[in-house]
Amino acid sequence: MVYDLIVIGQGPAGLSAGIYASRYKINALIIGEEPGGTATHAYKIENYPGFSSISGLDLMKKFREQITDSVEIKQEKVIELKKEDLFIVTTDKEIYKSKAVIVAAGTKRRELNIPGEHEFLGKGVSYCATCDAMFFKDKRVAVVGGNDAAAMSAMLVSEYASEVFIIYRKEKIRAEPKKVEMIENNKKIKIINNTNVLEIKGNNMVESLVLDKEYNGSSEIKVDGVFIEIGSVPSTVLTNKTGVNLDENGYIIVDEGMKTNIKGVYAAGDITTGSDKFWQIITAASEGAIAAKSAYDFLKNENA
Amino acid sequence: MVYDLIVIGQGPAGLSAGIYASRYKINALIIGEEPGGTATHAYKIENYPGFSSISGLDLMKKFREQITDSVEIKQEKVIELKKEDLFIVTTDKEIYKSKAVIVAAGTKRRELNIPGEHEFLGKGVSYCATCDAMFFKDKRVAVVGGNDAAAMSAMLVSEYASEVFIIYRKEKIRAEPKKVEMIENNKKIKIINNTNVLEIKGNNMVESLVLDKEYNGSSEIKVDGVFIEIGSVPSTVLTNKTGVNLDENGYIIVDEGMKTNIKGVYAAGDITTGSDKFWQIITAASEGAIAAKSAYDFLKNENA
Numbered sequence: 281m282v283y284d285l286i287v288i289g290q291g292p293a294g295l296s297a298g299i300y301a302s303r304y305k306i307n308a309l310i311i312g313e314e315p316g317g318t319a320t321h322a323y324k325i326e327n328y329p330g331f332s333s334i335s336g337l338d339l340m341k342k343f344r345e346q347i348t349d350s351v352e353i354k355q356e357k358v359i360e361l362k363k364e365d366l367f368i369v370t371t372d373k374e375i376y377k378s379k380a381v382i383v384a385a386g387t388k389r390r391e392l393n394i395p396g397e398h399e400f401l402g403k404g405v406s407y408c409a410t411c412d413a414m415f416f417k418d419k420r421v422a423v424v425g426g427n428d429a430a431a432m433s434a435m436l437v438s439e440y441a442s443e444v445f446i447i448y449r450k451e452k453i454r455a456e457p458k459k460v461e462m463i464e465n466n467k468k469i470k471i472i473n474n475t476n477v478l479e480i481k482g483n484n485m486v487e488s489l490v491l492d493k494e495y496n497g498s499s500e501i502k503v504d505g506v507f508i509e510i511g512s513v514p515s516t517v518l519t520n521k522t523g524v525n526l527d528e529n530g531y532i533i534v535d536e537g538m539k540t541n542i543k544g545v546y547a548a549g550d551i552t553t554g555s556d557k558f559w560q561i562i563t564a565a566s567e568g569a570i571a572a573k574s575a576y577d578f579l580k581n582e583n584a
Numbered sequence: 585m586v587y588d589l590i591v592i593g594q595g596p597a598g599l600s601a602g603i604y605a606s607r608y609k610i611n612a613l614i615i616g617e618e619p620g621g622t623a624t625h626a627y628k629i630e631n632y633p634g635f636s637s638i639s640g641l642d643l644m645k646k647f648r649e650q651i652t653d654s655v656e657i658k659q660e661k662v663i664e665l666k667k668e669d670l671f672i673v674t675t676d677k678e679i680y681k682s683k684a685v686i687v688a689a690g691t692k693r694r695e696l697n698i699p700g701e702h703e704f705l706g707k708g709v710s711y712c713a714t715c716d717a718m719f720f721k722d723k724r725v726a727v728v729g730g731n732d733a734a735a736m737s738a739m740l741v742s743e744y745a746s747e748v749f750i751i752y753r754k755e756k757i758r759a760e761p762k763k764v765e766m767i768e769n770n771k772k773i774k775i776i777n778n779t780n781v782l783e784i785k786g787n788n789m790v791e792s793l794v795l796d797k798e799y800n801g802s803s804e805i806k807v808d809g810v811f812i813e814i815g816s817v818p819s820t821v822l823t824n825k826t827g828v829n830l831d832e833n834g835y836i837i838v839d840e841g842m843k844t845n846i847k848g849v850y851a852a853g854d855i856t857t858g859s860d861k862f863w864q865i866i867t868a869a870s871e872g873a874i875a876a877k878s879a880y881d882f883l884k885n886e887n888a
Contacts, residue, residue: 296633296866303631305761327607329600329869330634330646342634457609537860555870556841558877562600565633566859566870573862 282377283309284579285572286369288358288518289384291317292561293549295343296568297382297575302348304576309378310347311371313357316340317386318512319561322429323410323436328561336410339561358385362521367544379582380575383519383532383540383547384568387512387559392424396480397508404486404505409433416441416505422489423447424477425509431455431463433507438468445501446471447491480506514551527553538571544578546571586681587613588883589876590673592662592822593688595621596865597853599647600872601686601879606652608880613682614651615675617661620644621690622816622854623865626733627714627740632865640714643865662689666825671848683886684879687823687836687844687851688872691816691863696728700784701812708790708809713737720745720809726793727751728781729813735759735767737811742772749805750775751795776805784810818855831857842875848882850875 285301287294290312301308314320322336331339347353356371366377389407391397397405406412409423413436421441423434426448432455438444446453446463451473453460463469472495479490481500488502495501514530525533525541532540532547534554540547548554548567555563589605591598594616605612618624626640635643651657660675670681693711695701701709710716713727717740725745727738730752736759742748750757750767755777757764767773776799783794785804792806799805818834829837829845836844836851838858844851852858852871859867 292633299631299633303760303762305765326650327603327873328634329596329603329650329873330632330643332646332650339634342636346630346633346636456607458607461609535860536858537862554840555874556839556878558841558874560870560873562866562873563870566864566867569631569633569864569866570860570862574860 282366282379283307284378285309285380285382285575286311286367286376286378287382287384288312288361288369289317289386289549290315290353291384291386291549292319292340292343292564293386293568293571294382294384295340295347296565297384297548297572298347298351298353299343300569300572301575302346302351304572305350306572306576306579308351309376310351310353311356311358311369311376313355315344315355321408321410322432323413324432325561358518360521361518363542380544380578381546382568382571382575383524383545383551384549384571385515385518385551387550388515389508390511390513392477392508392510394477394479396482396486400480400482400486403484404482405480406505406507409436409507409509412507413437413440418442419504420502421445421505421507422501422503423507423509425511426450426453426455427509427511428455428459430509431459433509434469435459435462435466437507438466441468444469445503447475447477447489448473449476450474477506512550516551531557537574538567539574546575586670586683587611588682589613589684589686589879590615590671590680590682591686591688592616592665592673593621593690593853594619594657595688595690595853595868596623596644596647597690597868597872597875598686598688599644599651600869601688601852601876602651602655602657603647604873604876605879606650606655608876609654610876610880610883612655613680614655614657615660615662615673615680617659619648619659625712625714626736627717628736629865662822664825665822667846684848684882685850686872686875686879687828687849687855688853688875689819689822689855691854692819693812694815694817696781696812696814698781698783700786700790704784704786704790707788708786709784710809710811713740713811713813716811717741717744722746723808724806725749725809725811726805726807727811727813729815730754730757730759731813731815732759732763734813735763737813738773739763739766739770741811742770745772748773749807751779751781751793752777753780754778781810816854820855835861841878842871843878850879
């Protein structure tokens with residue numbers, strides 16, 4: 281069976297593309313490893329227009345409910361994308377074919393690359409506060425990073441932990457001012473600026489972090505857990521075999537219609553250079569809609 | 585008093601800019617003639633990600649509820665925008681000043697420019713099905729146009745009227761396939777293609793339309809009302825005095841950050857060339873968010 285369209289990724293961009301593909305009655309398949317994508321890691325979203333406050337999980341569930349009729353969703357890991365006469369998408373389970381592709385595979389979390397990071401993964405080290413915050417009730421926890429995600433993770437963790445340290449390598453955390461204010465008013469959270477984490481230490485579980493600078497008279501700080509929130513890199517390894525143009529940081533270069541340089545290949549969401557690289561759920565959803573519209577126009581002409 | 589930011593327009597783009605301005609704690613004022621803008625004319629929205637089905641009125645109310653703290657909204661008509669040391673925004677009531685401006689004034693409905701159109705406005709002629717459909721209970725009504733808005737208006741009108749004629753000048757209506765299907769399955773609706781309306785006739789109220797082609801053996805068709813849904817033109821008369829660059833159709837030319845060629849002037853929504861001119865609530869909301877982010881970055885540097 282040949283699909284008209286395969287969407288790679290089921291985060292906000294992929295699902296929004298699916299919503300619009302449903303409206304256009306495109307025979308489409310959405311393939312993604314993680315339902316809802318990394319958006320589901322956000323425990324509270326307050327800036328997606330339409331919802332004063334909603335969890336990422338619930339918002340993505342709502343997106344999914346709007347995908348109907350002609351559009352299927354499969355939870356599989358895409359391993360390879362290549363172009364022959366048709367596009368060939370290989371997953372860990374199956375091989376699929378389509379006439380057009382939307383790449384909405386998002387980004388992968390950046391790692392600190394320090395000793396102990398891999399060793400203690402799941403033993404105190406986590407990249408997802410939404411998933412793991414509740415395991416640190418009455419514990420001391422560090423959040424490494426200074427962006428919006430780090431700020432939100434610290435807020436969430438503080439609902440469980442007894443004490444939260446935000447450790448950031450630069451002068452001042454760069455989260456949204458509203459989030460900075462929330463953090464400054466939160467008595468459980470302390471910010472440690474101008475500091476890097478050199479090592480994660482422990483026995484069976486995380487016990488402390490080694491810092492490159494003293495804090496309260498010691499370069500070691502006792503914590504039971506550490507959330508690493510230092511940003512992401514685009515998951516573009518997939519597009520190597522398609523000849524899609526990337527920018528110097530590996531993001532897929534798209535035009536206003538979310539078209540790449542390869543005919544029939546569109547991209548949407550955090551993986552692209554679109555929306556001035558302002559990575560929000562609202563921008564990803566918009567890009568997904570536009571990509572689906574462009575794919576629809578392409579397919580209509582192909583089949584005419 | 586000088587605002588940091590004035591947003592002109594309170595449709596999806598303007599309100600989304602307001603939501604993000606709230607998050608950034610920008611001292612901002614949103615000025616718009618119509619709360620919710622033309623989005624409120626949509627009686628049923630099914631493709632805004634997050635809502636399976638919602639009225640434009642309700643969705644815009646939800647947007648408005650997310651605007652807090654530092655952002656005010658005023659329902660006034662903006663008459664002039666000009667740049668001196670600051671931006672000067674003149675409304676029908678007041679003169680306001682700001683350091684930056686987001687133009688999100690949307691589009692105005694296009695008119696047929698035929699005899700009877702102005703004469704019978706409010707007497708059977710309408711540009712807003714959401715506003716007026718209920719006045720045509722058990723009546724015969726025409727909808728002129730073939731786009732998504734025309735299709736949705738016909739669907740809405742059919743919930744009241746006894747018979748609905750879609751009159752379209754081209755071969756085939758160009759609404760979303762899902763909407764076309766809904767219309768084809770609706771027994772009250774008949775589509776008259778390849779036909780123009782030449783005149784709207786009546787005494788006190790609309791009584792018939794003169795067509796440029798016979799339908800059922802006559803070039804006159806009896807109707808009690810006519811909804812004109814033939815698209816829109818950008819409301820850019822405001823930007824004349826600012827030197828903002830427009831494209832050949834009068835849309836404000838923006839870059840990926842929703843910046844215009846004039847420093848401190850941003851634009852978002854249907855009035856711009858953004859999002860590949862795919863005019864949707866989701867794209868307008870995204871552009872509003874991006875414009876607010878760009879304005880925030882600009883103001884931060886200005887005030888630094």
